[in-house]
Each structure stands twice: as structure tokens, then as C-alpha cells.
Amino acid sequence: MVGLVIVSHSERAADGIKEIAAEMAGDTQIEAVGGDGDGGIGTSATEIQDALDAISDGEAVVLVDLGSAVMNAELAIEMSATDAEIADAPVLEGAVNAAVSATSPKATLESVLEAANEAGEISKV
Amino acid sequence: MGTTEREAIRDAVERIADRMADEKEYLTDLDSAIGDADHGANMNRGFQAVREKIAEMDDASPDELVKTVGITLVSEVGGAAGPLYGGSFMTASAKLEDGITADSSVAFAEAFLNKVKDRGGASVGAKTMVDAITPAVHTYKKSIEEDDLEPAEALSKAVDACERGVNFTTPIRASKGRASYLGWRSVGHQDPGATSTLFILEAIRDTAVEYLGDGNLEADATSPTVPDGNEAGEERDETQEES
Secondary structure, eight states, rough: OOOOEEEESSHHHHHHHHHHHHOOOOTTOOEEEEEEEESSOOOOOHHHHHHHTTTTTTTTEEEETTTTTHHHHHHHHSSSSSSEOOOOOHHHHHHHHHHHHSSTTTTHHHHHHHHHGGGGGGOOO | HHHHHHHHHHHHHHHHHHHHHHHHHHHHHHHHHOOOOOHHHHHHHHHHHHHHHTOSSSSHHHHHHHHHHHHHHHHOOOOOOOIIIIIIHHHHGGTTOOOOOOOHHHHHHHHOOOOOOOOOOOTSSSTTHHHHHHHHHHHHHHHHHOOOHHHHHHHHHHHHHHHHHHHSSSSSSOSSGGGGGGGGTTTTTTHHHHHHHHHHHHHHEEEEEHOOOOOGHHHHGGSOOOOOTTTTTHHHHHHHHHO
């Protein structure tokens, strides 16, 4: 089963996005990680690595918000044993799409990543 | 055993950590103009942690020490500077597995630059640390490989090029990083990341000048393992120290 890691500059934002995505996620494992590790706004590669390592099945799609979240997520993936890919998607919509996709019995890292990326096409108005 | 190299790396870190403490306010002022005003505090916190960490590593080889510098920066420096500096030190440290030589230091510098560019996706002219690192690395490589300068002298040239790169960031518009959100309002402000790059490189140059002499590598002859008549000079000597 493919897991999800939500990365935001804010821990509360990450937790909130996880809360929304979990509504559609069934048994999919979702880890939320946010902040700079000291209670401030930012992202931390080592904290993201911990979240990746916590994914029990060794495969994860990573949803990120802004700027250096991408760099820290890349670095965390390099440091973690978990096989992971970063979605090129808006973090909330991507997380919901990925969560739904991950519930499929045929879900793979690629299919969940693709579903997350499709969230970039969603038009809101 | 590479004792000299280990001491040189520690001294360079001491110099960088002292400089970051001195320049914390200045870097934060630069960052408050076009960023989120944390670069000085982040870099200072990172290098004070590095100073403590490697002081305890008495048996480490140069590449292990530099890798630890990177790992520590990754976990202690926030923002983009953490993965950019930390991740690049981690990756480039592999080039120092056989010790610090003229050749391996060029390979290190190139690996560092490539990692920063890969990770951050910035190229020259985007008003980032790449504007400082790129001319410094190119100048260092040319000085060693084409102009046959000694490493300390090549580093001095690289510092000059780095400084010009830092100055180049002031009049241009940011297209990467937090400053890019400001658009034209980023014009007229010196990039904080390029500036901290210059401080790091100046500290490395000062260390090299002390250990190698200013264009004169005789200081390395204090090593007990320097063989006589080794025409390759300093780089071979240090490689042998490692083996």
C-alpha cells in the first residue's frame, strides 16, 4: 500500500490537510509534517525524513507546499530508505486525489503520483 | 592520517562560525529586505552546531568531517539554505575521499556547484547564491588547471570572483527564491545567500593561506610522510597521508 507524506511550512496546515485527505483515504497511511522543527514556519529535511521512515510499506507520494519544501523533501528522500516521489501538484487537492487513488487495490507509486499530479488541472471557478 | 587536513577543516569551520556570529545581523538585514529575515540567524545557528559537532570527531577523515558539516547544516539551518548548503556539502564531500588536494578540491567545488544548481533549479542571473558560487568555482578550476596557480592563490582569485558575483546580485531582479515574489522590488538589494557564500569562501581562503602559505606550499612539508623528490608536490603528499 502506497502512503502519503504531507509537507507544509506550517505544522497546523499539514495536520489540517491530512485531516481533509483522510476523509477519503480509507486505510491509506498519511503522515503530516510541517514547520522548521523548532516550532517556527519552515520545513526541515530531517523531520520529513522521519515522516518518510514512518511509512510502513516503504513507498510514498510526497505532497509539498511552497519553495524550499521541495528541496527539503528531495533531500529527505535521498536520506530515507522509503521509495518516494514528490508530486507536482497543489498540496491539498493533490493529497485528496492521491488519497483516493491509493485506496485502489491496484495502486502503485506511479498511479498515486499520477493521480496527485492530475490535481494540478483542477479548475475551481 | 590526514591530521593536518582535519585541523585545517576545523580551523575553516571556526572561522566560518565566527564570521556568521559577527555577520548575523547584517545577513538578516539583507534578508529582511527581500526574504523572510531569517538567513543570519539560520546560518549562525547552523555553523555554531557544526563547530560543536566536529570538535568531537577526533578520528574522522576529511570527507567524513565535511559530510558531517553538511548533515549538521541540513538539520540546523532552515529555509532553502539548509538543503542547498547542507545537501551540497554532503554530496561533494565524496570527492575528498582521498584527501584534500588541488585536484580533489576542484572536483569538490564543481560537485558543490552542480548540486546547488540541481537542487535549487537556479542559474546565473536569478539573484541567488548561484551568482556567487558559479564564478568562484569556474575561477578556481581555471586557476588550478590552466594557470597552474597554487591552491591558496587560486582561492584568492575565487574569492575576488565570488565578490563580483555578490555585487552582481544587487541591480538584478530575482527570478528564484522568496525574493522572486517581490518582482521588480527586489532590484537594488544584495542577495543574502550569495553574501553568506562569500563569507564561507573567505574563511576557507584564509585557512588555506595559513596552512599552505600564500602561493607557497612549503607549510605542508611539516608533514612527516612527505617523500623526497615528489614532483607532484602538495597534492600527492596529502593523498599519501591519507593512505
